[in-house]
Amino acid sequence: MNEASDIIDLVASVARTIPGEFSFDGDRHGRVTAWITLQNSTDLVAAARALKAIGARLSMITALAGQPEGINTIAYHFDIDGSTVTLKVGVEPGGSVETIVPLYRNADWHEREFMELYDLHVSGRADSRRLFLDETVDRRVMQRLIPLSVLSNAASTTMLFEKLIVDREKSR
Amino acid sequence: MKSFDMPVGPLHLSLEEPMYFRIDVEGEEVAGIEITAGHVHRGIEYLTAKRNIYQNLALIERVCSLCSNSHPQAYCMGLEKIAGIEVPERAQYLRVIADEIKRAASNMFNVAILAHIVGFESLFMHVMEAREIMQDTKETVFGNRMDLAANVIGGVKFDIAEDRIAYVIAQLNKLEPILVKEIIPLYETNSSILSRTRGVGLINRDQCIDYGLMGPVARGSGYAYDVRTAAPYAVYDRLDVEVITYPDGDVWSRAMVRLKEVVEAIRLMRLCLRELPEGPLTAGPLPFIPAGEAITKVEAPRGELIYYLKTDGTDIPARVKWRVPTYMNWDALEVMMVGGRISDIPLIVNSIDPCISCTER
Numbered sequence: 186m187n188e189a190s191d192i193i194d195l196v197a198s199v200a201r202t203i204p205g206e207f208s209f210d211g212d213r214h215g216r217v218t219a220w221i222t223l224q225n226s227t228d229l230v231a232a233a234r235a236l237k238a239i240g241a242r243l244s245m246i247t248a249l250a251g252q253p254e255g256i257n258t259i260a261y262h263f264d265i266d267g268s269t270v271t272l273k274v275g276v277e278p279g280g281s282v283e284t285i286v287p288l289y290r291n292a293d294w295h296e297r298e299f300m301e302l303y304d305l306h307v308s309g310r311a312d313s314r315r316l317f318l319d320e321t322v323d324r325r326v327m328q329r330l331i332p333l334s335v336l337s338n339a340a341s342t343t344m345l346f347e348k349l350i351v352d353r354e355k356s357r
Numbered sequence: 358m359k360s361f362d363m364p365v366g367p368l369h370l371s372l373e374e375p376m377y378f379r380i381d382v383e384g385e386e387v388a389g390i391e392i393t394a395g396h397v398h399r400g401i402e403y404l405t406a407k408r409n410i411y412q413n414l415a416l417i418e419r420v421c422s423l424c425s426n427s428h429p430q431a432y433c434m435g436l437e438k439i440a441g442i443e444v445p446e447r448a449q450y451l452r453v454i455a456d457e458i459k460r461a462a463s464n465m466f467n468v469a470i471l472a473h474i475v476g477f478e479s480l481f482m483h484v485m486e487a488r489e490i491m492q493d494t495k496e497t498v499f500g501n502r503m504d505l506a507a508n509v510i511g512g513v514k515f516d517i518a519e520d521r522i523a524y525v526i527a528q529l530n531k532l533e534p535i536l537v538k539e540i541i542p543l544y545e546t547n548s549s550i551l552s553r554t555r556g557v558g559l560i561n562r563d564q565c566i567d568y569g570l571m572g573p574v575a576r577g578s579g580y581a582y583d584v585r586t587a588a589p590y591a592v593y594d595r596l597d598v599e600v601i602t603y604p605d606g607d608v609w610s611r612a613m614v615r616l617k618e619v620v621e622a623i624r625l626m627r628l629c630l631r632e633l634p635e636g637p638l639t640a641g642p643l644p645f646i647p648a649g650e651a652i653t654k655v656e657a658p659r660g661e662l663i664y665y666l667k668t669d670g671t672d673i674p675a676r677v678k679w680r681v682p683t684y685m686n687w688d689a690l691e692v693m694m695v696g697g698r699i700s701d702i703p704l705i706v707n708s709i710d711p712c713i714s715c716t717e718r
Binding site: 212 | 398569652654661675
């Protein structure tokens, strides 16, 4: 088991080789949570490869779409001996990132899932079939449609009106 | 040799919930497998961004019934991390008890189903009857048999007073000998169990790492990763958790890991009840959660459950994302099944302890 200081050194050595921001914090059990935000999404595969070389395994991928700043973010969460490293890349709406399945086999389902739920694409994949939603359901359906809970709460919240205004601005 | 496609599902005796498989078969041998998911996709992650932080606690507990305690626990840990909330010691011990009682009941359910698939109905009934001891305990302590509603942000909402401690210990005293003297020896030695499960559904340690497998499936192949020791939370670092592993990577090994983990869960519950400190159950009244992000992990009955939370200072979370251990296990069925017999399919599927509610959310 690596010590927290070893993990920080290892992850910092990866972060130094790729343009971006690096930060970390620890917990009372000596485990580290590190964050690397890549300047260029084209560095994703190189960064994922470098993390694999220091013993990282892929835990999860999170897509954060519809952010206020207009850029979608994909966060790749890795585990090294119980510590967590999150690699973030920014992607323009409708933009794409390179697949990391050749490096991490378990990225397959994660990539398929965020492709069908959000307006994000992954290039270099051999198989991009839907994972959960039927092929007849439009892409990014959850970004696009208004849920019943928002409609029914229209009298007490501003969510419906904000959604309508944002959609109208986008369609102009 | 004639080959054909065999559809299995979406409902099947070895599945607790619906999933659809298309299996290529050559003679009696499985040649390939394709999985079609989505039958219970409910968009729960999306719903978390439509409810407030406190309402989500009830929603998240309903992702899955068998590991229903793990989800709110990981969720609360994330918010506590963002807000810098220190959970009181008594609550930390009580969280471990809730965690372990769910693990005991969940693992016993899975090994009972194994007996049912093998056709050993009396063993199935025996394990389910023994499991009822844990179900009764949950009902008495938490008021519920499945969704415990044990966690709140900053602590727990249940307590175990002195008289209840005696009751829980009596329940553990009732279950442990049945498990150690009757159930485990049967799984270890009975020829019906052994002939159907030894050498079946093989996956080795390197393949587990390649597929990102966690929990009893990976530990049944000798991969000794357990969040409770690798990234301890609550008070697991004080409990000297034994990580159970078996080397062979077959259906039997995965069942044995689960059974031995029930024994370990009983030990951990006893230890927590003995060491339970006095003190408050929560850090205070309903807390304000500032903007921030956090990642938390817990060892659910099926393995590592990881949560990512992002908050923006309002009471609606900006993003809540989680990945359950079953998520990777599905893909690995290809390794476990190809080359195996058709008759072994239900046993192999059951051996990953499939949770479709968790996977699809």
